[in-house]
Every structure is written in structure tokens, then in C-alpha cells.
Amino acid sequence: MNRDNNSQPSEGSNPLVLVNRQLVAGIDPNKLSRFLDETWDLTPGILEAHSSKVVFSFSTFHPRWRPALRTYFWTLLNDEGVRPVPGASPEARLSVRSVSAIRVSLAKALTVIDAMGITNLAHLDQFQLDDFVTSLREEHSYESARRMLTELRRLWTYRTAVDPPLRMPAAVPWNGDRANDLLVAPPKMKENKTPRISDETLVPLITWAARFVDDYSDDIIASFNQYRMLIKFEYRHRLREVSTLDDAQPIRARIESALAELRRAGLGLPGHSGVQDPSINWTHLGRLATANPGWIKRNHFDLIETSGLSVDDNAYLTVTCTGLLDGSLWRDRPIPWDAAPDFAKRLQTACFLLIAYLSGMRAGEALSLERDCLHFDETLQLWQVTGTRWKGAVDTQGAKAAAGEQRSQPWVVHPLAARALQVLHALDNQQFLFPAQMRPQALRGVKPADNLRPGTAKTASRVGADIREFIGWVNEYAESLSRTDLIPEDIDGWVNARRLRRTLAWHIVRRPRGLVAAAIQYGHVATYVTQGYAGSYDSGFANELALERWLERYDDLSELDMYIARGGRLSGPAAEELAHRTHSAMAKYAGRVIPTRRQADALLRADPLLQVYPAEGLHCVFNAEKALCTREDDGPKLADCRSSCSNIARTDADIERVVELAEALSQDRNAPAIRHKRALAIIAQLDDVVAAHQNDPKAGMQRG
Numbered sequence: 001m002n003r004d005n006n007s008q009p010s011e012g013s014n015p016l017v018l019v020n021r022q023l024v025a026g027i028d029p030n031k032l033s034r035f036l037d038e039t040w041d042l043t044p045g046i047l048e049a050h051s052s053k054v055v056f057s058f059s060t061f062h063p064r065w066r067p068a069l070r071t072y073f074w075t076l077l078n079d080e081g082v083r084p085v086p087g088a089s090p091e092a093r094l095s096v097r098s099v100s101a102i103r104v105s106l107a108k109a110l111t112v113i114d115a116m117g118i119t120n121l122a123h124l125d126q127f128q129l130d131d132f133v134t135s136l137r138e139e140h141s142y143e144s145a146r147r148m149l150t151e152l153r154r155l156w157t158y159r160t161a162v163d164p165p166l167r168m169p170a171a172v173p174w175n176g177d178r179a180n181d182l183l184v185a186p187p188k189m190k191e192n193k194t195p196r197i198s199d200e201t202l203v204p205l206i207t208w209a210a211r212f213v214d215d216y217s218d219d220i221i222a223s224f225n226q227y228r229m230l231i232k233f234e235y236r237h238r239l240r241e242v243s244t245l246d247d248a249q250p251i252r253a254r255i256e257s258a259l260a261e262l263r264r265a266g267l268g269l270p271g272h273s274g275v276q277d278p279s280i281n282w283t284h285l286g287r288l289a290t291a292n293p294g295w296i297k298r299n300h301f302d303l304i305e306t307s308g309l310s311v312d313d314n315a316y317l318t319v320t321c322t323g324l325l326d327g328s329l330w331r332d333r334p335i336p337w338d339a340a341p342d343f344a345k346r347l348q349t350a351c352f353l354l355i356a357y358l359s360g361m362r363a364g365e366a367l368s369l370e371r372d373c374l375h376f377d378e379t380l381q382l383w384q385v386t387g388t389r390w391k392g393a394v395d396t397q398g399a400k401a402a403a404g405e406q407r408s409q410p411w412v413v414h415p416l417a418a419r420a421l422q423v424l425h426a427l428d429n430q431q432f433l434f435p436a437q438m439r440p441q442a443l444r445g446v447k448p449a450d451n452l453r454p455g456t457a458k459t460a461s462r463v464g465a466d467i468r469e470f471i472g473w474v475n476e477y478a479e480s481l482s483r484t485d486l487i488p489e490d491i492d493g494w495v496n497a498r499r500l501r502r503t504l505a506w507h508i509v510r511r512p513r514g515l516v517a518a519a520i521q522y523g524h525v526a527t528y529v530t531q532g533y534a535g536s537y538d539s540g541f542a543n544e545l546a547l548e549r550w551l552e553r554y555d556d557l558s559e560l561d562m563y564i565a566r567g568g569r570l571s572g573p574a575a576e577e578l579a580h581r582t583h584s585a586m587a588k589y590a591g592r593v594i595p596t597r598r599q600a601d602a603l604l605r606a607d608p609l610l611q612v613y614p615a616e617g618l619h620c621v622f623n624a625e626k627a628l629c630t631r632e633d634d635g636p637k638l639a640d641c642r643s644s645c646s647n648i649a650r651t652d653a654d655i656e657r658v659v660e661l662a663e664a665l666s667q668d669r670n671a672p673a674i675r676h677k678r679a680l681a682i683i684a685q686l687d688d689v690v691a692a693h694q695n696d697p698k699a700g701m702q703r704g
Contacts, residue, residue, distance in 0.1 A: 009035050009074055012481060021079035035074060042077075045096035048404065048433060049457035050367035054100050060107040064395055068166040072281035073099060075161050083157040086176040105147035108157065108566065110137065112148070120165035121155075131175055133182050146179040158218060186260040196490035205495065206357060206488045208474045209414060210352035216330055217423045219321040220347045220386040223425065224438075226317050230287045231440055251291050255300055258288040259307050261318050269304065270315035273336065280304070284315035284337055321619040325481075341439040345425060346473060351420035352434060356500045358417040359511055363460040363497030365389060368404070369433045374421045375410070381405075383418035388599040415486035430648045462495040471495070553610050554589065560612075560619075561586045563651060571650050571693035574621035578649040581621060585609040605634075615641060617657040643685060655693045662686040 009015055015032040023044045033040040040056040056073070058066050082092060094102075124132075132152075133532045136145035156168045163177075171494045174182060197205070212220075259594065262268065270284035286293030296304070314336045321331040335343055358365045368388050375384045375416055388404040413421075413659075424433040436458050458466075560582045566572065587607065597638050604610055611622040615638045624633050628642040636647070650658070665679045665686075 005636050015074075017046045017074065018042065018077060018096070020080065022047065026266070034453075034576075035070060040073075040478040042096050042100055042507065045077075048364060048368065049167050050364050050434070050459055051097075051496045052461060054097055056103060060103065061110060064119060064165060065110055068163045072155065072162045072166060075158060076456065079161075083154075085153045085157055085467075086172050102147075102151050102154070105144070106151040107143065108149040109152050112139075122164060124264075126167060126171070126174075133174070137183060141185055142185055145183050147640070149179050149182065151573055156467050161406050175286075185632070189622040194498055194502040196506045197495055197499050198492070200488050201490040201495065202503060204485050205352065205471065208487065209350035209353040209469075211325070212347050213354060213416070213420050213423055214514060215325065216321075216323040217347055217426075219319065219323050219331070220335070221342045221423070221426050223317050223319045224336040226319055226346040230337075233287065233290045249296065249466075251289070252300055252303065254289045254291055255296060255303050258285065259303065259309065261288065263308060263565055265316070265320055267316055267318065267334065268312040269307070269338075271311040271313055271316040278311035278313065280311055281315040287337070288318070296497055320464060323402045333385040333649075344438050345466060346470050347423065347427060348434060349463070349470040351468075352463055352497075353467070353500070354420040355417045356698065357412045357504055358506050359385070359411050360501055361411065362389075362501060363463065364496075367434045367457050367460065367463065369421070369430070370431055371433065372430075373433070374418060374425075376418075376427065382412050383415060385413055386410045414479055427583075430456070433481070434463070451614055452666060460497050464494065467495050467497075551602065553612070556614060557582050557585050557610075557612065561650070569652055569693060571648045571655075574619075574647045574649040576622075577623075578621045581609045596641070611635070613638060617650070617654050617661060619651065620645075620650050621647050623647055650689070650693055652693075655690055658689055660684050662690075 014034045014036045017035060017037070017040045023032075024047060027044045033042075038058055042054040046054055058069065061069055076094060077096065095137045109132075112132060113121070116128065116131065117129065118137070133145075133149070133398070134147060153173055155162070155166060156173055159166075165263060181187075183284070194600055220592050237372070262270075270281040270288070271278045272281050279482045282293035282297050286296060289296065303454075315338070316334040316336050317340060319334050321334060323330045352366060355361065355369075356363065359366070362463075368384065369499055370387070373386050375386070376382070377384055387407060387410075389407050421433065428435060428438065434457055436477060437454055471487045472634060478484075562579070563584060564579055570576075608623075613620040613636055614621060615636075618641070620638060620641065622636050623646075624631060626646040627636060628645045629637040629640040641648075662683050665683050
């Protein structure tokens, strides 16, 4: 593509906005935004196919700032150099999306300056800058104020490239002090800000998604294929060189064939939905016969009149549904013509839910998957997926790689996720497995829109809306059958793509005993994800797991601390050490900022205070030198726990579990003699553990 080569906007010039940026292939140069436009469309510079539109409007700013701001933002977009922002962390060249994002914070900062009565930034002295900070403290949140400070500093670094009134004085603002020194930072919460999906919502959601993929997909795919085949013969969708008439088969024979197909599918004549008096839908009958509906009505009505077929309550496709729901057909009639794209979209959504949840992919990574991305490794007997990663992908200068980069290692996915990918391949033939548009687009009679984003994959926001529609349809369908397995509303709001990844990490770490849809144990999911995804830190998922393990460990220690503070009993050889570690860990970490994901992983490995592991009827207060299960420092092997180990401590809850285990063994009265004798020995041993907990004078120790 040929683009303007203007190195800098000058008076009277009107260069392209994106002169020095890689653009999406196939963009019409005549539709690219130019310097003097009131609104800049930056979407052609966003190469992620799943990205939404990025539009930049100068109407946000006061008219006095706009001329100079055009030059400033044009420079940010096209200058390859990086100007360090004082008081901020070093950064690479801003991405196109980042340039658009800083507009909001800069607009807020200039609004505050307007309120101070300042019309030219050259007049900003240190006293006025201090007043600016004071105003931010009083009227804005810490995060909003921090961003505004950063953008004013960034503007200062470009003071030689912008014109008045944006040109700031030469003195470094606030002497380079960081935002934390100028503003009062609130304490950070230790919890991950992205809420996980509750089990009450997740389990039926994934169950229904699996039903769509395993049980209903063949019906939906066949129906959608027939829909796409028939729509090609409609005038607006038909290529000009294609005729609906087939000389090899006269029109009367085609009508007879269509009527026979309706009988085979157990259907009547196509009708109109939502009307009291049934009437023939001639348009759909014309589709089925690939003939002009008016011609059928005028010249071959006798075939319709003598067919013996009644008129249906809708215009159905002729694909007989064979999928089952608890042993019964999930649909007793074929899918209606106008509902085929909607069912295809629901199936696509179900596939996304399974792929995103069972793989740990980020939403953009899943939405960017292309055809032929799925492979089966015969040697490893594992399903592998190749694709593009976006987060953390950088070019040789350290800036964001606009086009992303191919993952060096493929994802390893669960067979159900692989099945979902196979379904997507069969559902449509577009490049991306999650195309932005499922319904075929008309070839004529419709004026093409000129404001569409270049990306042809579905956006994360769009898939979020699709998930809501999927849940709504499932609940309406389940209620119509008087079923109880509806998908309840999640306590933290709508389910979205980002929450799927967070929830997977939570479940892998917490190891719940329940099952996911299709009897897939979370432990199995953990194995697949760890092998193919979490094992590589550039994926980011290993860090998600580390943070979840940190949060789990902190939660366990916090509960133990409260238990001990209330006089809870501790017993076992490591009881005193458990009380010490719990008290010390809470004193060290309570109220402190949660570490980063990498720091969390390092702390979990290195800090002895955190080496406390809940197990079956006990707590392992791990010390490698005393452990009987292992001599390694990488943690205990809880499945090989020995009752005589010096690392064992027990709480009242642990003892309750010990009692349950003893009672379960005592119920097996019909066991063979050898096994019964061993069970009695284990029961006696467990009874001794319970008695020791109840009678140990040190069991009620306080923390210290």
C-alpha cells in the first residue's frame, strides 16, 4: 500500500494519521483518516483480528487545545523513538491502542487545568503544578489521578515537538517525583480483581455447552449447511452467472422433489410463524424447490393443492434432528429456516466456552484461532493447538508486536476442547474459527457499510453478549421442558471470557472433588493445562496458578489464625510449629500488598512460613529434613503421607475427618478376614489419634 511520506504535519498539509504504522492488509487508502479530520479511525493499525474498533475523537478536548493536540497525537502514533517519562517506569513505543487509551486521562488533566484558569501550559510553574496535584487528591481516585499525572509528564517530554499552548516549561514537573510520592496510594486488596464464576453457574453452563458440542452439533451443522446452500439461490445472495433454473430437471420435477423431501422429514407445507391463520410461505417453498415462488403459485398450484400436506406453523429446514437429551429427542421438529444462524451461533458459543475454559487460553488467543490449528501428536497421544499470542509479544525494539507472534509451543488441550475445535471446523469454512459474522452476507441489494472494523474474528465483547444469549436460550428451553438444570445468574454478574481463565486457575488450585461436564475431573484438566500451557511462563497461565496458590495458602493460614485465636485445639508432633508459622505468616503478610504472580511463585517455594499443606485428616507442616514422604525441597507428596511423620499437626476439623474415616472402615463388615483385620488395626490407630487430640494438655495452645 502506498502511503503519504510526510515526516511531520506542516501548515496546510493533511497527511494520513497512520503514516508510520503497519496496517491491516486490504485497507482502502481512500478511507484512511487524515490529520485534519475531527475523528481519527485508528482501527486499520490494530492487527488483532478479534479487536473492536478504535476511534479517536478530538471533541473531548476544549477547542483551544485541539490544533496542538493533533500534532501531539500524530507524533505519538508515528514517532519511532521513545521518550522516557520522568517518574514513570521505562516503556517501549506505545501501541496504537495505547495512544488512543491515554486520550481519556489527558482530557481529564486538561479539564482540571481549564478549571484553574490556565490557558497556556507554558505558564505552569511549580506552585501551580502543586495546586494541580492537590486538586487531583480531592476530586479523583488514586488510579485516575496517577494516570493524569503520567499523561501530563508524557506531554512534557514532547514539549519540543508540540506548539503552544501545549508546550510546557523546561523544568521537570514535580522534580521527577513518582505518583506514590505525590498522591496517597490506597491499600491494595489481596484478592484477584477478576471474580471467578461460581460453581452454581459454572457447572450447568459447561454441562449445557458440552451437550451442544457432543449431542446437538451434528443436527445444527447439517441444518446450517442446508441453510447456506439454499440461500445461495436467493436473488440477493446469488451470483449473477448462477440461475435458479436447472435445465436438467424441469421446474415441475423440482417442486415434486421438494414436496417429497417435506414428507420424508415429517413436515407439512412451510408456513409463517406467529400467525393465527396458517398460510403457505411461498418464499421458503421456492427455496426448497430452487424456483421462483411466484411462478410456483401461478403455474403449479395444482401440485401444492393435491399434495395432501397441511401448512406448518413455521418454515422449517428438512434436516431431521437426532440428538438426544436424557434419552429423548432434543427437538421433535427440524430447525426453522430463520433460526439456523442463531443455532449456529449458539453452537459456536458453546465451543468457545469449552475451549476457553478447558485450555486456559486468553479470550483473544481463542478468538484468533484459525483453521487447521488442531493436531494430534501420535507419539504423546495428546491434542495440540497452534496459534498466536498477543500479550507479551514484542518486536526487536521491545515494543508491542502489532501482529502478535506464533506460540513457540502449542497448547495441549483436553479431548472435549479438541472436539469443540473439530465442530468449529465443520460448522463454517471461514479463516477464523470464531468469525465475526455467521450469517451469509448478501451480494447485492445492500450498500456495504464503510465503518466496519477490518478484523474478521469475533470480539471479546461480542462473545460476552453471545454467552448471555446462550444462557437465556438454555434457560427458556429448560423451563419449557420443566427441567431443573437451569443456569442461574452468577453472584458477581455476567459471565465473560476473562472470567473463564480466572475460574480454571481457581479450580485447578483448589482441587474440588466435584466433576465438570461429561465427567471431566478438574484434576485431569489440571494435568492437561500444566503439560501444555502452564509449563511455559510466557503463556501467563503459570503465573495465574501461582497467584491462586498464594491466595489459597493465605486463606488457609488466615482461617487457621482465627481458629487458634479462638482457642482452637492443635495436636500432633508439629502442632507447636503450625501455631508458630501461622502467627508469623499473618504478622508478615496480613495487610500487605499481594505480590505479583512471579513473586507469589517465588514466595511459595522459598518462604518456610508458607509451607503448610492441608491434607486428608491432617495438616502437613512441611520440613524436608523430617519428612518421611520425600527428601526433596519442592513440597510434600501428600498421597504418600506416613502416620508417624513428625510434620503432622491436626485441628478439630482434621479430627472430624479422622472420625469419618474410622466410621467408614467400620462399616465394611463383610470384608475378607485379612482385610478386616487390617481395617481394625487402622481404626485402632485412628482412635489413638482422636484420643491424643482430645487429651493432649498442649492441644489447646494459644498462638505465640
